Amino acid sequence: MGVLDGKVVLVTGAGRGIGRECAILAAKAGAKVIANDLGAGVAGADEGSSDPAQETVNDIKRAGGEAVANSESVASMAAVKGMVEQAMDVFGGLHAVINPAGILRDGMFHKMPDDDWDAVIAVHLRGAYNVTRATIEHFRKQEEGAYVLFTSTSGLIGNIGQANYAAAKLGVMGLSRIIAMEGAAKNVRSNIIAPFAWTRMIASIPIKDEAAAARVERMKNGMRADQVAQVAVALAAPSAETSGQIFAVRGNEVVLFDQPRPVRSVSRLEGWTPESLIAQAFPSMRAAYADLGATTSVFPYDPV
Secondary structure, three states: OOOOOOOEEEEOOOOOHHHHHHHHHHHHOOOEEEEEOOOOOOOOOOOOOOHHHHHHHHHHHHOOOEEEEEOOOOOOHHHHHHHHHHHHHHHOOOOEEEEOOOOOOOEOHHHOOHHHHHHHHHHHHHHHHHHHHHHHHHHHHHOOEEEEEEOOHHHHHHOOOEHHHHHHHHHHHHHHHHHHHHHHHHOEEEEEEEEEOOOHHHHOOOOOOHHHHHHHHHHHHHOOHHHHHHHHHHHHOHHHOOOOOEEEEEOOEEEEOOOOOOOOOOOOOOOOOHHHHHHHHHHHHHHHOOOOOOHHHHOOOOOO
């Protein structure tokens, strides 16, 4: 018996990396899988190919599982609706969506072309909207459904050179939170994962110094896509009974993130002015400010 026995799961980005591992593990856990992957490059600029998704399906079938391939883009609502229809037509239902599909177009914000901003937002944020909006009414009607969406520490904490990616991924956090709140009464759950894993996307990030090279080597050796898939498949399972949460997966370590809440406040009975805010309010709160450190300042240690 697997944790997803009898369930139908749509996995996006399933041709490679985290998505592929999620699709294969979901099938091992008993699910029937729609393996979606556009088959494009890391930047999403080329035409794509059906081969990566089909290769994942072939591997699932060789292992005795059930799966079908889909090579459309999550950035298109029409394409995502087609994925849902495919699930209904082939397997007769849909119970969970695991959505790690993504692209990267890194660059300093002051040099970022509009196309790089638009493309990343389209795949990550609009894509997350598409897969949830196209399925939410079905999930609510059957009173069962799970979303496993993907965020990033680039959004939760910050990384230089990834303004487009960070904005999209922090948007996914807000989207997941509201879906979880609104879906609670209908047994519709949503959680997000910030993954640490060696994938094509990570491999595309330029290495500019020895410290970056050392971080990359640690990631290659200690943080794998299959480790992230374990958490994604668990969250897709009804028995997880978890919703509205933010997790990170870093090697064999699973991290629960807090969510924005007030940390300090100041009051002034006569009201504030710009001058008094600068002289009194900001200095009194400064000790509680979040620093400008990147992800590596929060996770400076080797993966477990």
